[in-house]
Amino acid sequence: MLKKNDKIKKCFDNGSLHYDNYSELQKQVCNELVNFYKICKTPNSFSYFKGLDLGSGTGQLSCQLCKVEKFDELHLVDFSKNMIELAKKKVLLKNASFQVKDFDTFSRFDRFNFIFSNMSLHWSRDFEKLFSDLVKNMTLNSNLLISFPNSGSFTTLKKLKINVMNELPDEKKILRLINKKKNYFKYKELFFKKKYMRPLDFFYDLRNIGANASTKKTNKLFHLRKLNSKISVDYNISFIFFRKLKK
Secondary structure (H helix, E strand, O other), X not given: OOOHHHHHHHHHHHHOOOHHHHOHHHHHHHHHHHHXXXXXXXXXXXXXXXXXXXXXXXXXXXXXXXXOOOOOEEEEEEOOHHHHHHHHHHOOOOOEEEEEOOHHHOOOHHHOOEEEEEOOHHHOOOHHHHHHHHHHHOOOOOEEEEEEEOOOOOXXXXXXXXXXXXXXXXXXXXXXXXXXXXXXXXXXEEEEEEEEXXXXXXXXXXXXXXXXXXXXXXXXXHHHHOOOOOEEEEEXXXXXXXXXXXX
């Protein structure tokens, strides 16, 4: 039997082929995240721009940020080999490097001064620990830019007692890990909705991008097939920009 992390990895490997065609929501959030960065960013104190894309997928966010900033180095990390292979074809920056690795086991955050991630870190086995490690180990004056669906998502599905994905992060707990008085910090939350003809179509959508792995109890297929009414699935997305000014 596959371990949970291996199951998630396998799903994203399988979903990589269709990811760019079906990841409409992820692209919308990516665009909003880049716009959020443009508003939040202030003049950088460093002269050498070293970027780290955690859970890069096919490299959507890296491609967008390369239009905004000039990276002297850019490192993309994802635990799906297939996703990384696609990212190599899209991110054509000369000094870009790629690594197949679980971001939960990545530790060299101090080597980069701009760390970013779009709709990926919620797959962590322990999001609070990962975020805490990021904030703790970032170098002074370095930036962190992330988006993730928070625990306020999927209220419609929850009312129908339909299990979704893994446990999503509680944004309130995450925000408490930041010393807002000593550091530069910006936060916003946006709400997205996507309509489906029936709940089962939502899970087909997840499968097409590899996001159908779940750490929760699996939904029974016959139960989902009985639900034939239209449904609007809600996503609450947290956006965080953080610049470390003090330890």
